Amino acid sequence: MRVRAQFMMVMALDKCIGCHTCSTTCKQAWTNRTGTDYVWFNNVETKPGIGYPKHYEDQNRWNGGWTLNRRGRLKLKSGGRIKKLMRIFANPDLPTIDDYYEPWSYDYASLTNAPKSDRAPVATAHSRLTGEEIDLQWGPNWEDDLGGAHERYLEDPNMRGLEEQITLDYENVFLMYLPRICEHCMNPSCVASCPSGAMYKREEDGIVLVDQNKCRGWRFCVSGCPYKKVYFNHVTSKAEKCTFCYARVEDGEPTVCSETCVGRIRYIGIVLYDLDAVTEVAATTDEQDLIEAHRDLFLDPHDPEVIAAAEVSSVPHDWIEAAGRSPVYALAKDLGVAFPLHPEYRTLPMVWYVPPLSPVVDAMSVGGYDAERPEDVFAAIEHMRIPVDYLANLLTAGDAKPVETALRRLTAMRAFKREEQLTGAGNESLAADVGLRPDQLEHLFRLLALAPYDERYVIPTSHREETGARQSEHCSIDFPGGPDLAATFGLEESNMVMPEADTSRDEDGRVRLNVREAPPR
Amino acid sequence: MNNVSMPDILLFLVLPYLAMATFVIGHIWRYRYDKFGWVSRSSEIYEKRWLELGAPLFHYGALMVIAGHMLGIIIPESFTEALGISEAQYTLVAQVGGVTGLVICLSGMVILLLRRVLNGRVKRATTRIDVAAMSMLWLMVILGTLTTVGYNVLGPGYNYRPSVAVWWRSIMLFQPDVSALNGVPEIYRIHITVAWLFLAMYPFTRFVHSWSAPATYLTRPYVVYRHREPSPPHTPGVGKRWRTIGRD
Numbered sequence: 001m002r003v004r005a006q007f008m009m010v011m012a013l014d015k016c017i018g019c020h021t022c023s024t025t026c027k028q029a030w031t032n033r034t035g036t037d038y039v040w041f042n043n044v045e046t047k048p049g050i051g052y053p054k055h056y057e058d059q060n061r062w063n064g065g066w067t068l069n070r071r072g073r074l075k076l077k078s079g080g081r082i083k084k085l086m087r088i089f090a091n092p093d094l095p096t097i098d099d100y101y102e103p104w105s106y107d108y109a110s111l112t113n114a115p116k117s118d119r120a121p122v123a124t125a126h127s128r129l130t131g132e133e134i135d136l137q138w139g140p141n142w143e144d145d146l147g148g149a150h151e152r153y154l155e156d157p158n159m160r161g162l163e164e165q166i167t168l169d170y171e172n173v174f175l176m177y178l179p180r181i182c183e184h185c186m187n188p189s190c191v192a193s194c195p196s197g198a199m200y201k202r203e204e205d206g207i208v209l210v211d212q213n214k215c216r217g218w219r220f221c222v223s224g225c226p227y228k229k230v231y232f233n234h235v236t237s238k239a240e241k242c243t244f245c246y247a248r249v250e251d252g253e254p255t256v257c258s259e260t261c262v263g264r265i266r267y268i269g270i271v272l273y274d275l276d277a278v279t280e281v282a283a284t285t286d287e288q289d290l291i292e293a294h295r296d297l298f299l300d301p302h303d304p305e306v307i308a309a310a311e312v313s314s315v316p317h318d319w320i321e322a323a324g325r326s327p328v329y330a331l332a333k334d335l336g337v338a339f340p341l342h343p344e345y346r347t348l349p350m351v352w353y354v355p356p357l358s359p360v361v362d363a364m365s366v367g368g369y370d371a372e373r374p375e376d377v378f379a380a381i382e383h384m385r386i387p388v389d390y391l392a393n394l395l396t397a398g399d400a401k402p403v404e405t406a407l408r409r410l411t412a413m414r415a416f417k418r419e420e421q422l423t424g425a426g427n428e429s430l431a432a433d434v435g436l437r438p439d440q441l442e443h444l445f446r447l448l449a450l451a452p453y454d455e456r457y458v459i460p461t462s463h464r465e466e467t468g469a470r471q472s473e474h475c476s477i478d479f480p481g482g483p484d485l486a487a488t489f490g491l492e493e494s495n496m497v498m499p500e501a502d503t504s505r506d507e508d509g510r511v512r513l514n515v516r517e518a519p520p521r
Numbered sequence: 522m523n524n525v526s527m528p529d530i531l532l533f534l535v536l537p538y539l540a541m542a543t544f545v546i547g548h549i550w551r552y553r554y555d556k557f558g559w560v561s562r563s564s565e566i567y568e569k570r571w572l573e574l575g576a577p578l579f580h581y582g583a584l585m586v587i588a589g590h591m592l593g594i595i596i597p598e599s600f601t602e603a604l605g606i607s608e609a610q611y612t613l614v615a616q617v618g619g620v621t622g623l624v625i626c627l628s629g630m631v632i633l634l635l636r637r638v639l640n641g642r643v644k645r646a647t648t649r650i651d652v653a654a655m656s657m658l659w660l661m662v663i664l665g666t667l668t669t670v671g672y673n674v675l676g677p678g679y680n681y682r683p684s685v686a687v688w689w690r691s692i693m694l695f696q697p698d699v700s701a702l703n704g705v706p707e708i709y710r711i712h713i714t715v716a717w718l719f720l721a722m723y724p725f726t727r728f729v730h731s732w733s734a735p736a737t738y739l740t741r742p743y744v745v746y747r748h749r750e751p752s753p754p755h756t757p758g759v760g761k762r763w764r765t766i767g768r769d
Contacts, residue, residue: 081739088735089580090565090573097566097642129567130641192743195735200745216733217560234567234646237560462749506743514742 002275002515003299003306003313005320006186006206006350007244007268007459008328009258010338011179012448013356014410015265018145018177020044022257022266026181029256030243035235037103037128040140041242042257044179048156048390049143053099056228057157057342063093064226065189065345066282073507074283074346076189076224080508084195084220093223097234101139103128129234146175158393174359174387178394179265181257182229182242183341183349184208186273186297187282190241193224199239203515204462205270206350207244215239226345250462264451269326269458270319271333271350272299272310278348279504279512287344288399294340294348295333301326322460327447328352335436335444337406339395354448355395355403357410359387374415374430381407409434413444525699532714533699537692540721547724548732561730562651567642575632582626586665589619594689598682608680612673619669627662634659654726657719664712672708679706685713 026042045051059065063078078084078093097103106123114121127134143149154163184201188208191199198214199221201207210221210230217237221230230241245255249268253259258266274297281293299306301323310320323329331338331354338352361371363384369376381388381404388407392400412434420426431438447455506512552559565572593615601611634655637643672679684705691698702710723729 085735085738087577089576090569092573094565094569096569127642130645132641188744191745194745195738196733197735197737197741197745200747203746203748213556215560216730216735217563218735219563219565232563232566234564236557237562464749510740511742513744513746515746 001309001313003272003310003315004203004206004275005270005272005310005315005323007184007249008271008326008332008350008352009181009255010267010328010331010352010354012265012267012331012354013176013178014354014358015263015448016044016177016179016356017263018044018046019262020141021260021262022179025260026242026257029245031240033235034128035233036231036240038097038100038140039231039233039240041229041231042179042181043140044177046141046143046145046147046149047176047178047394048153048159049146049149050152050155051143052101052140053095053228054138055099055155055157056095056226059226059345062095062223062226062228064224064228065347066187067346068283068285069507071507072283072285073505074187074279074512075507076192077226078193078220078223084193088195088218088220091219091223094219094232095222095228097129098138101142102134104134104136104139158390160393161398162389162393174362174390176356176359178341178353179257180227180229180341181255181351182208182244183227183347183351184242184244185350186278186348187346188225189345189347190221190225190230193220194218194239195220199230202246205246205249207246207249208241209243209246210239210241212236212238226342226347227349249459250464252459252461254457254459258457264456267327267331267447267456269328270323270460271326271329272301272306272315272320272323273297274299275513275515276504282346282348287346287397290343290346291339291396291399291402294343295336297348298329298333301329316460316463319460322458325455325458327455327458330443330447335409335440335447336402337409337444339402339406341395342397343395344397353395354410355391355406357407359391360384360407363387372415372418374411377411378408381411405434409436409441409444410448412436413441413448416441417445417449524703529699529702532710533688533702534692534697536714536717537697540717543721544723547721548729551724551729559729559733560727561733562727564637564643564646567646568636568640571632571636571640575629575636577629578625579629579633582622582624582629585618585622586626589615589622593682594686597686597690611682612678612680616669616674620674623662623666623669627666630659630662650726654722654728657715657722661712661715661719664708664715668708668712672706679709681705681709685709 022042023040023044027040030036030041031039040052043052051057055061056064059077065077066074067077069075076084079087104125104127107126108123111121111123124133125136126132143152153159184207186206188199188201191201191208194215195218196214196216198211198216200209200211202209215238217232217239219232219239221239221241222228222232224230230239232238233240245253245257248255248259254266254268258268277297281290281297284290284293299310301307301320307320310323311317328338332352338354340349340352343349357377360377360380364371364376364380369380371377388400388403389398391403392398396402412430416426416430416438419430426438426441428438431441436444446452504512565576598608602608637647637655684701684703688698688701691701
């Protein structure tokens with residue numbers, strides 16, 4: 001077992017008010033440059049909708065992410081190494097600027113320079129690519145609050161299997177917001193797609209980055225990412241992506257999008273996981289089992305064995321301690337209310353979502369039900385397929401059960417706290433009904449409703465003392481015949497053992513990860 | 522150095538070595554000062570339909586043409602003769618292969634040129650160094666076409682292997698023999714001269730991405746992990762004057 005720590009974000013979608021503050025602050029911080037004018041490391045989509053870039057979720061069209069070959073091994077959906085290199089001169093899966101939107105500005109000068117006239121002067125839109133006047137047909141957030149949805153509603157891939165009900169039920173349409181950043185996946189297909197080896201995952205914290213000096217602009221990362229969260233800077237001809245604001249996170253500060261989130265929907269923490277198990281989990285046969293397998297990959301930070309193994313794997317002590325207080329571990333695993341976006345892409349994404357109860361509640365009030373009565377909400381979750389199945393297509397590879405469980409837990413938490421405030425004591429059977437303990441409901445309430453700053457963000461600072469500045473790092477005690485840490489902890493030399501051939505090799509028989517042993521301390 | 526005129530010495534002795542020096546030093550310098558600009562400068566994001574047709578045609582055609590040139594000037598005539606390949610047979614193979622590569626390459630170039638001129642986005646993203654590089658490439662390829670098709674296939678024909686190839690090898694081995702070029706048709710001389718100028722220009726253009734052909738992708742592990750750098754990471758795009766190469 002090689003234990004690694006990884007940053008993870010959870011967003012509670014019920015609290016997202018669709019204000020786009022995260023997007024604009026991110027843009028101001030990172031992508032307000034020529035070349036990244038069309039790039040939003042963070043964007044907020046209105047769902048149902050086709051998204052940004054258009055139809056990005058349709059992997060039959062874009063071939064992003066991973067799939068399984070006939071022997072059940074992972075392979076890139078867009079094809080293997082040789083196929084990629086043969087197509088390096090023109091990447092067939094690459095979106096064009098029109099799939100995002102053509103960036104534009106306005107000739108504001110015409111407002112102040114206009115001659116006297118009876119009519120108000122107008123600033124026309126000019127393309128930032130050609131300088132010519134353009135007729136705006138699409139732009140960032142074109143679909144905001146279901147704008148134009150009547151034309152493209154059914155093009156949303158998550159609508160599969162729901163087309164008929166939606167047509168019947170269009171008057172009672174629901175909407176939700178989906179803020180998206182890079183998923184900083186555990187099994188990143190963008191990294192695997194990069195021919196230059198310029199993309200990498202940081203071993204200390206799992207953040208996925210692009211080495212700007214190594215990137216040669218081959219563009220396969222852009223098409224390899226099923227979430228289309230790697231972008232092509234058309235001025236520098238290099239890939240750029242969300243950095244998880246690593247410069248802030250290393251200092252213990254949350255990302256810009258989280259810090260500025262008005263609804264306080266975002267949670268950042270770390271999870272511990274076993275690096276050697278990643279490939280096996282990503283290759284889980286049934287895509288509906290992926291979430292459970294992914295959750296099992298997160299190690300219990302309170303388990304003494306896990307803690308000892310983490311120490312052996314050189315995870316800093318304060319990081320292990322932070323993993324124990326991680327709000328994301330609580331929401332994703334302990335409380336079981338958060339899910340990854342499109343687990344079926346097999347990249348093991350690390351930005352998870354607490355599904356929103358509001359579409360269900362909205363639909364209920366249209367039907368004349370009382371959204372305050374848990375029995376009514378439970379019945380609605382069971383019977384109103386549209387929001388639940390839609391959420392399942394989005395978050396659980398189409399499996400409605402986990403989404404139902406999470407929505408029930410959210411309902412139970414509300415009812416429990418409501419009753420507690422009205423009568424002085426919550427109904428404990430409500431907790432048992434949804435498979436939680438009362439203290440877990442309390443924890444859920446504290447995280448989601450109170451959401452204190454230092455409980456939403458449990459971010460251990462990076463250890464810069466380990467960057468080679470100290471003499472001891474050049475004169476390590478970790479040498480043959482030196483002090484044996486593994487023996488000290490009563491463990492086998494697990495961090496030195498190469499994983500079994502089955503789990504560490506790709507469909508073409510090559511070793512998957514370039515990590516061989518624990519990093520030097 | 523008997524029977525060699527002064528212009529010949531300048532064009533086929535001085536120019537080649539100047540071009541080679543510029544080529545080598547230029548690459549080292551570009552890599553050190555404009556590593557950040559060492560990219561493919563793809564315009565696929567602006568326009569895809571014509572690029573998907575033109576770019577593979579051009580690149581694969583160019584690779585065929587380059588391979589043909591290499592075979593023609595590296596391998597001595599005596600070697601193919603020793604293998605029992607006659608001059609006529611060699612010429613036939615060279616002409617069929619050469620013309621095939623040329624047609625593929627040129628059709629790609631036509632498509633890409635039209636695309637670059639007609640598509641406003643791509644046109645706007647074209648820099649002065651791109652224009653210079655493409656003009657030189659076009660000139661070189663047109664002259665090469667005149668040499669192969671105009672002179673060899675349709676014209677009188679010329680066996681360049683005892684003359685041009687011998688001279689090229691002599692230059693490469695630093696034992697220059699310019700007199701080997703005596704009697705070589707003018708069209709060859711012009712093509713060769715333009716080619717040296719093209720090579721001298723090469724390190725300063727987007728063509729440098731050819732050296733970054735990512736062969737290591739075939740063998741490296743899929744998922745790359747990195748530790749934190751032991752020293753502060755290098756700032757991209759250092760070197761004031763050179764950061765504008767191809768991007769102004």
